[in-house]
Every structure is written in C-alpha cells, then in structure tokens.
Amino acid sequence: MGLQAVNPFFDINMANHDIFGLAEETPMVLLKQMTRQVRPKVMAKLEYMNPACSPYYRAASAIIRDAEERRLIHPGMTIVDWTYGSSGIALAMASISRGYKLLLAAPDRISQEKQDLLRALGVELVLTPSSALPGEQASCMNVAESLVKGMSNAFFAGMYESPLSLKVHSEATGSEIYSQTDGRVTHVFVPMVSGATAFGIGRCLKGRNPAIRIIGVESQGSIYQGLFRDGTPGAVAPSELEELGSRRPSAFWEPALIDEVMQVSDHDAFNCSRELLRMEALFAGGASGAVMAAALQASSSLGEEACVVVVMPDFGGWYLSKMYRDEWMRQHGYYRKAKSALEQITAEDILQLKARRDLIVAYPESTLSEVFEMMKQNDVSQLPIVSYNAPIGSISENKILSILIENDEAMNSKVVGFMEKPFPVCPPDATISELSDKLQQSASGVLISLSDGRLQLLTKSDLIDALTHQ
Numbered sequence: 001m002g003l004q005a006v007n008p009f010f011d012i013n014m015a016n017h018d019i020f021g022l023a024e025e026t027p028m029v030l031l032k033q034m035t036r037q038v039r040p041k042v043m044a045k046l047e048y049m050n051p052a053c054s055p056y057y058r059a060a061s062a063i064i065r066d067a068e069e070r071r072l073i074h075p076g077m078t079i080v081d082w083t084y085g086s087s088g089i090a091l092a093m094a095s096i097s098r099g100y101k102l103l104l105a106a107p108d109r110i111s112q113e114k115q116d117l118l119r120a121l122g123v124e125l126v127l128t129p130s131s132a133l134p135g136e137q138a139s140c141m142n143v144a145e146s147l148v149k150g151m152s153n154a155f156f157a158g159m160y161e162s163p164l165s166l167k168v169h170s171e172a173t174g175s176e177i178y179s180q181t182d183g184r185v186t187h188v189f190v191p192m193v194s195g196a197t198a199f200g201i202g203r204c205l206k207g208r209n210p211a212i213r214i215i216g217v218e219s220q221g222s223i224y225q226g227l228f229r230d231g232t233p234g235a236v237a238p239s240e241l242e243e244l245g246s247r248r249p250s251a252f253w254e255p256a257l258i259d260e261v262m263q264v265s266d267h268d269a270f271n272c273s274r275e276l277l278r279m280e281a282l283f284a285g286g287a288s289g290a291v292m293a294a295a296l297q298a299s300s301s302l303g304e305e306a307c308v309v310v311v312m313p314d315f316g317g318w319y320l321s322k323m324y325r326d327e328w329m330r331q332h333g334y335y336r337k338a339k340s341a342l343e344q345i346t347a348e349d350i351l352q353l354k355a356r357r358d359l360i361v362a363y364p365e366s367t368l369s370e371v372f373e374m375m376k377q378n379d380v381s382q383l384p385i386v387s388y389n390a391p392i393g394s395i396s397e398n399k400i401l402s403i404l405i406e407n408d409e410a411m412n413s414k415v416v417g418f419m420e421k422p423f424p425v426c427p428p429d430a431t432i433s434e435l436s437d438k439l440q441q442s443a444s445g446v447l448i449s450l451s452d453g454r455l456q457l458l459t460k461s462d463l464i465d466a467l468t469h470q
Contacts, residue, residue, distance in 0.1 A: 026050055028180040028309070033279040034292070036349055037429055038299040040187075040306035044292075045177060048284060053315035054243075055197060056090035058172055059165040063157055064094045066164060073155045075099030081157040082106065082144035084193070084242050085114035086314055091157055092121040103154070105144040107132075110242055113318045133236065134248040141248075161251040165196035166203075173197065174204025177309050185212060187308045189295040191287045192216040192224050192261065193243060195250030197311065202257030213259040217294045219245035219269070225261040227253070240266045240322075240332065243287040243314045262298070264290040270323040271336045272296075277316060277324075278338055285314030286323055347435060347448045348428040350466040351456055359455050361386040362395060364416035371415050372400055382444055384457065385419050391447055391455070393419030423447045423457065432463055439463070 027046045035042040047055040067073045078101040081091060088104045095102050102123045106115075109130040118125050126147070132138040137146075148156040159165060177185055188205065190198040195216075202214040218224050221237025222245030236247050266286075273289025276282040284292075288310075295310045302308070322328050329335035362371045362383045371383060375397060385393040395415055403410050403418055410418070424438045425447045438446045439460050448456045 025176045025180065028177070029280075029282075031280055031310075033344065034275060034296065035299070036346060036352075038296065038302070039304045040299050040302045040308045041304075042295060042299060042308045042310065043181065044280075044282060045173075045180075045309055045311045046282070046284075047173070047311055047313045048288065048315040050090075052086075052090035052093045053317070054086035054090055055169070055173065055311075055313050056087040056159065057093070058168040059159055059162065059196070060087070060090040060094040060157075062164040062168055063091075063159060063162050064098065064100075067155060067157075068098075073100065076153070077101070078103050078151060078154040079157050080104070080144055080148040080151070080154050081159055082140040083110075083159075085110040085118070085318065086243055087159050088118055088123065089114065089121070091159060092118060092123050096122060103147060105140040105147065107140050109240070111318050112321050114242075117318075131238070160194035160196070162196075165194065166200045166252050169197050169200025170204045173311075174201040177201065177311075178205060178208055181307055181309065183209070184307045185309050186306045187213045187215060187295075187298070187302070188311065189215045189217055189262075189291050189298070189308070190311045191244050191291050191313050192218045192222070192250075193246055195224075195246075195252045197313070199250070199252045199254050199257050201311070202254075206257060214257060215294065215298065216258050216261040217244070217291045218261060218263055219290065220263045220265050222246055222263065223249065225263050228255055228258065228261045241269055241286045241290060242318075243285060244269075244290055262294040264293050266332075267334045267336075268293045270329065270334050273316065273319075273323060274338065279344065282312070283316035284312045285316050285319055287314045288312035288316075289323075345432040345466055346428065347426055347430045347432075347446075347458060350432065350435075350458055350462055351428070351448065353466055354456075354462060359384070359457055361455075362415055363387065364392070364414065364419075366415050367412050368395075368400055368403065368415055368418065369411040371395055372397075372411070384423055384445075384447060384455070385415060386455075389453065389455075391422040391425065393422050394445070395419050396444065425449050425455075432466060435463060 026049050029044050031042045031044055050057040079095045080103045082105045092102050104123055105126045105128055107130040108127040126143060128140040128143050129138050134141055148154045188201060190201055192198050198216045205212045216224060219239040219241040221239050223233035226232050226234030239245060269286045269290035272293040273284055273286055276284050276292060292310050295308055299308055360374060360378045360380060360383060362385045364387055382396040384391045385395060399420055423445045428448055435446050446458045448458060
C-alpha cells in the first residue's frame, strides 16, 4: 500500500502537540439519581477527566514548564517528589515526554493500580511506611527530600506546595466552575489535600461573589477541621482514603477563603463512590465519593435556589483492587449491599411524576353529601378524613354506596360516624417496595408526609405509573 497523500487543507497549527497543552474544560454534569431527596441542583465537576485522570495535570505541566523557562531543569535530569499516586502520575506524564526521569516516594498503602501505572511510565518508585507521620525520617515527604539532596542532577518538583498549583486552580478550575454555572453557583464542595484546590477555587469565586460558600472536605483523622474551627490541627488518625486529607498544615492556609470543613468516614466515602458508578455512571474514586457524601449531607438543609458544585478529583480505575472489589470492602468492614432498582424509587420520585396539587380532604364535621360532592368535583374515589392536619380516617365511594343502600337518609349525617380506618403515613424517602407492602395490607392509598407538613396521597395506580416510566 502506498503512502497517503498529505491533505492540503490540514492545518498543522490546529493539532495538539502536547497532551498537557489541552485547554478544554473538564465536564460539569447534573446529578439526577442520587440527589432526588434534596432540593438544590447538584452538579459534578469531573476533574478526574483531565488527561492524567486528576486535577494535578494542570499543575504538573505548569511546574515543569516554569522550571524549564527558569533554566532550573533540562532533559536528562531527574524530577523528584512525593505523592499519594495521582499527582505522581500527572508529574510523570508531564515529565517523560520532555526527556526527564522521575523518582517518587509514596506511602505503601497506595493502590496496586497506581503503583503499576507509575512503573509502566518508567518511574522509579520508593514506597515508605504509611504509618510514618510528616517530619519523621521514614515519611514519604522526608524520604523524597533526602533523595534529592543526595543527587547532583535532580530537581525537587514540590507539587503539593508549589504556588503554581494554587494559581492554576484559581485561574482555571475556579473560572470554569463560575462560567459553567453561569455565575449561579452558591456552594462548592472541594477535596482538601494540600489545600491548593480549595483555596485556589475559593480565591477565584469569592473574588467574583463573596456570598459563594466554599466547603472543604477531608477524611476523618485529617487536621483541617480542627485547624479551621479553633486554630488547632485536629488529631491525626489513619484512613484508607488515598487522595484526601493531610497530616500537616497547608502551605496555602487562608481560612478566609473557605466557609467550613467537613469530615467523611472511609465507609461513607467508599460506598458513595460505588453508588455514583451504579446510579450516575460516574467512575470516580474514594475522594470523589467523600466530597459527594458531604455535599448530599449539607444539601438536605438547602433550598431549591441553591446551586451546588461537587469537585470530583480522582479516577475510579485506580481502585479496582480496593473499593470496587467486594471482597476488599468486606475484609475492611465497609461493604454495604447495593440498593436494587426498586429500592432506589422513592415516594418523592413517584410524586414527581404526578401533577402536584393540594390534597383534597374531608373533615369530621363534613356530611356524607358534602364529601360525595367533593369526590365528584375532583374526580376521586376516596378521601382521607383529617383533623388538625392529622389523618384520623378515610372514606370511599364504595363505602358511601353501601351506607345509602342500607339508609338513604344518611346523606346528611356526619362522615365521622361512618369513616373507615385511616391511610398509612410514610415519609418521602419510603421506597416503592415499602409503599407496595402498605398497599397490599388492604389499604387503598398511602399518605406521604412532606417536609413542609402537607400530605399527598399515592395509590396502586401511581406506583404502576412509576414502574412503567423506568
């Protein structure tokens, strides 16, 4: 086969010559399934869809280019740093294509997938004890710094403390969040490791609208919550989360740029990540699950006017041997059975399919004649009987018919003397299986008690409609 002719219309200047030169935004997607029980709009900022599968790709490229421009490095040199995995992968991808070697120190608890990829990239990887605290000789931070001091042709990248990391999240990530929400963002939930992402985004967004709330999210056993609330770093404790939390204060610490710090357990983080995959088709890591869990918890008290952004930093593919493996989850006591499709449909979901209107109710002092007229006018066959907003009974067309057959003068009698048992009451998060069980117990309807005190009625036909919409 001969060589293909060069397309004369192809513009070589339009091609991307460097994967780290890509300037496209990371996606912002609306979450629909996991957010059915909260009122705000919740958006996921998929930072793990950057070229290196993490937000570190922007910082890694900026650090290498800056060092080249300042003639601190040249091809053939060794770049040294410490990492929890994702930052090292980004740094390797930014370095090897420019002719640099890479030497990284990492805690031994990072996933096998990260270790395998780093070695596949040609990285020399030094694993250190995960139990070693910052400042201790065996910690990955100290090991990396010691390694570079003993080398004559090496450069310490210091990604976690580089001012360029803060800059890219202020100029790029924060700006994207603002533009992708048309400036309507009200709350941003951000993972905290070095703090560059949280404080960079905070600097950008609060500069545009000081009312925007920035909520940092960390693992339990990280120091930031204590540092933020009373100025004292929190007690350090081990965590299986690999890309979240810190054991030492951030070089970028500026508490005025954040409004709260929330902690999330490993159990909640991992299970939330697994639900993101099953319910939203988002293949995210444990840190992303932690940020999502915090956002869902906080959003339960927010109104419909809020626009919540959840920054998701890590890729789920790095954890196939850990949090996405049932056996590993069981061994560590994190396993939670996934909800079935039926269990995911709730009363609130079913009500969303109905045209919302105020529930028609009868009162104890109403006569059968009045109640029957209400049924005809509103085209319903049954009504709850309510006293002081509490259901005390019910009445149906069939019941009224049987009463009149026995006594045709009963139409002017009060309904309280003929009422049937009240409909069962369920909360909005009751599953369709729970609602079905109630209806099977001879009940013709189920009342749903809404958060504002109002009641809504669901019947078997409503449940059938919901199932046929799936």
